[in-house]
Amino acid sequence: MPERKLKMGIVGCGNIFNLAHKSALKNLETIKVMAFMDIKEKKAKEAAKEFNAKYFTNLDEFLELDLDVVEILTPTYTHAEIAIKALKAGKHVIVEKPISLRSEEAEKMIKVAEKEGLWLLVGHTRRFDKRWMQIKEIIKKRNILPMQIRKAEVQRLPFPETAWYWKPHKGGGVAIDLGVHVTDFLRWFFESEPIRVLGIGKAIRKEARVNNTYDHFVMMIQFEGGKTGIAEVSWAYSYPARYGVFYHHLDILGKNGRIRYTPMDTPVVGVVKSHFEMPRFSPMLSTFPDAFERELRHFINVILGKEEPVITAKDALIALQIAEKAIESAHKEEPVDLKGVIV
Amino acid sequence: MKINIGIISYAHPHALRYGSTFASNPKAKLYAISGDGANSDVAKREAQRLKAKFYKNYEELLRDKKIDAVYVAIETYRHKEVALRVIEEGKHLLLEKPIALTLEDANEIIKAAKKAGVKLMIPFNPRFTIPLRKAKNMIESGEIGGLEYVYAISEYVKPPIFLEGLDMTWFLDVRKSGGGGFMDTAPHGIDSLLWLTESDVKRVYADIGSKIYGFPVDDIGTAILEFKNGVTAILNAGWGNPRGYSYGLEIKYYILGKDGFLDIRTAYPDFTVYQDRAEKIYWERPDVEGIVKSFLESIIEDKEPPITGEDAKKNLEIVLAAYESSRTGKVVKL
Numbered sequence: 003m004p005e006r007k008l009k010m011g012i013v014g015c016g017n018i019f020n021l022a023h024k025s026a027l028k029n030l031e032t033i034k035v036m037a038f039m040d041i042k043e044k045k046a047k048e049a050a051k052e053f054n055a056k057y058f059t060n061l062d063e064f065l066e067l068d069l070d071v072v073e074i075l076t077p078t079y080t081h082a083e084i085a086i087k088a089l090k091a092g093k094h095v096i097v098e099k100p101i102s103l104r105s106e107e108a109e110k111m112i113k114v115a116e117k118e119g120l121w122l123l124v125g126h127t128r129r130f131d132k133r134w135m136q137i138k139e140i141i142k143k144r145n146i147l148p149m150q151i152r153k154a155e156v157q158r159l160p161f162p163e164t165a166w167y168w169k170p171h172k173g174g175g176v177a178i179d180l181g182v183h184v185t186d187f188l189r190w191f192f193e194s195e196p197i198r199v200l201g202i203g204k205a206i207r208k209e210a211r212v213n214n215t216y217d218h219f220v221m222m223i224q225f226e227g228g229k230t231g232i233a234e235v236s237w238a239y240s241y242p243a244r245y246g247v248f249y250h251h252l253d254i255l256g257k258n259g260r261i262r263y264t265p266m267d268t269p270v271v272g273v274v275k276s277h278f279e280m281p282r283f284s285p286m287l288s289t290f291p292d293a294f295e296r297e298l299r300h301f302i303n304v305i306l307g308k309e310e311p312v313i314t315a316k317d318a319l320i321a322l323q324i325a326e327k328a329i330e331s332a333h334k335e336e337p338v339d340l341k342g343v344i345v
Numbered sequence: 346m347k348i349n350i351g352i353i354s355y356a357h358p359h360a361l362r363y364g365s366t367f368a369s370n371p372k373a374k375l376y377a378i379s380g381d382g383a384n385s386d387v388a389k390r391e392a393q394r395l396k397a398k399f400y401k402n403y404e405e406l407l408r409d410k411k412i413d414a415v416y417v418a419i420e421t422y423r424h425k426e427v428a429l430r431v432i433e434e435g436k437h438l439l440l441e442k443p444i445a446l447t448l449e450d451a452n453e454i455i456k457a458a459k460k461a462g463v464k465l466m467i468p469f470n471p472r473f474t475i476p477l478r479k480a481k482n483m484i485e486s487g488e489i490g491g492l493e494y495v496y497a498i499s500e501y502v503k504p505p506i507f508l509e510g511l512d513m514t515w516f517l518d519v520r521k522s523g524g525g526g527f528m529d530t531a532p533h534g535i536d537s538l539l540w541l542t543e544s545d546v547k548r549v550y551a552d553i554g555s556k557i558y559g560f561p562v563d564d565i566g567t568a569i570l571e572f573k574n575g576v577t578a579i580l581n582a583g584w585g586n587p588r589g590y591s592y593g594l595e596i597k598y599y600i601l602g603k604d605g606f607l608d609i610r611t612a613y614p615d616f617t618v619y620q621d622r623a624e625k626i627y628w629e630r631p632d633v634e635g636i637v638k639s640f641l642e643s644i645i646e647d648k649e650p651p652i653t654g655e656d657a658k659k660n661l662e663i664v665l666a667a668y669e670s671s672r673t674g675k676v677v678k679l
Contacts, residue, residue, distance in 0.1 A: 149556040202571065203576060206601075206603060240604055256557070280433050
């Protein structure tokens with residue numbers, strides 16, 4: 003008997019859906035996408051057409067459907083409300099990172115998921131990116147103990163100042179939006195817990211200044227065991243917006259070895275068009291497209307009871323808490339202790 | 346007229362490069378070398394190779410009236426003692442970094458040099474490299490807009506005890522060196538940041554420790570520096586390079602301005618030799634040549650050297666603030 007396909011619904015048919023999740027969803031044979039929801043009817047309709055699915059502009063109506071899993075790809079500030087509604091409606095939830103805008107919301111989401119006995123899985127795609135997976139594997143195989151890691155994720159954010167990304171109360175700014183990628187990455191690689199953070203933020207571009215948010219943010223995060231993480235996230239680097247690409251740097255200094263990665267080490271297949279489009283193959287991609295597919299495949303297997311999650315909602319919560327505390331540190335102009343403060 | 350140069354001690358391995366560079370400079374004559382401190386056998390051998398007189402200790406060298414200027418590469422804890430004697434003898438002084446162990450000692454040296462009217466210069470390398478000079482020009486001409494942020498590895502080297510044929514144990518003795526890898530290399534990066542930003546450091550936060558090799562002193566450190574003009578800089582420095590790292594000396598800068606970004610991947614031109622492992626060889630070191638040239642010019646033309654004792658004292662103040670921040674876990678304000 004063929005395996006039952008999980009019935010899936012998607013909320014949010016914007017950027018991250020079109021750039022990353024769409025093709026991943028198409029390649030998954032263990033799911034059937036039943037419906038799309040977006041407050042913009044045109045977007046929901048377009049997506050539904052491609053998947054031969056239903057579309058909705060009303061969340062409650064959408065949640066009345068018989069769905070196993072809801073994937074949430076909306077702006078950050080809406081994650082908590084939608085996730086909690088979906089969980090209460092009896093659906094497993096997969097949500098884009100950051101788990102939510104504020105950590106109190108994330109804590110609530112986790113509680114609801116626990117109470118309902120449903121999965122709450124957070125799309126920290128870096129954990130599914132071949133580059134970082136292989137480097138992590140090499141560290142283990144070659145017995146390297148990372149002691150200092152610098153991870154930089156920088157780009158020129160290709161969206162106008164009116165976009166939600168730039169709004170502190172909607173996306174949290176670069177310190178949250180990209181920050182959680184790096185804070186999670188550091189915990190993943192160090193395999194230890196953070197004890198103190200110093201954050202320094204800057205508003206370099208006009209888009210950041212008019213929105214009173216940071217577009218360039220550095221954190222020094224000290225972990226147990228004398229380990230130090232240096233996180234650098236930016237939307238202010240001056241790459242042509244049409245490439246919309248990232249610049250990743252990774253430098254791991256450890257006992258018994260050092261590992262460096264720069265985007266210059268790898269070839270590029272770019273694409274330049276009149277409108278914004280991701281490069282087809284580029285080391286400057288924030289995450290390779292197949293990472294999204296690997297992530298979703300894993301999450302579906304978790305829901306099906308076949309795999310244990312490599313990243314839990316609690317990990318995602320901690321990633322957010324570190325970034326939040328870093329912002330607090332930037333405002334206070336002094337380091338903030340994390341021990342006993344974060345879960 | 347040639348300036349007669351004396352070198353006091355080969356305790357610091359930089360003496361090897363400075364010896365050769367002074368010896369080949371047309372405006373200088375490497376006149377004598379003294380074998381104080383560690384590596385006196387190396388000092389003696391280099392004196393023979395470079396056809397300079399060899400003195401057992403610096404007092405003998407300083408008695409030589411022919412010597413106009415001295416480069417001192419003795420263990421840091423002896424900087425003050427030796428520097429004050431060099432100055433007393435009326436000789437110009439190129440003093441290895443860090444200038445001294447403490448700010449008080451630095452002050453004494455600076456005051457003495459001023460009083461005696463001799464030139465005092467401290468060698469910091471990155472600002473003499475071609476890519477950084479180019480970057481500075483581009484920043485000054487407004488090509489990348491206002492300076493906002495600098496990330497620098499300046500510099501990472503291999504632990505000095507990996508150097509073959511040299512006794513580098515004093516680097517691991519905090520009483521003699523003042524600190525480990527961060528003390529050894531961060532002054533270079535700090536100098537370059539002061540020079541690039543043309544500003545002063547307002548706040549320092551740092552994490553420095555014995556993290557990689559288990560030495561009794563720190564091996565690597567990271568400092569976040571906030572400058573008065575709003576620039577933020579992250580500086581990585583120390584003995585960060587493993588034995589097999591292809592670069593012996595690593596200097597990298599990423600410089601972000603309002604309208605542009607400079608990516609300085611290495612400060613020196615190199616080629617690669619592949620054998621059991623890959624090794625980068627620098628075919629030009631304009632930094633040491635530049636330091637020697639400007640030191641000689643400051644003497645010949647009687648002008649202020651590009652890096653003064655005051656600059657080196659300011660530098661040391663930042664390094665010491667970084668150590669304090671790392672020790673206390675707090676931001677140190679300057």
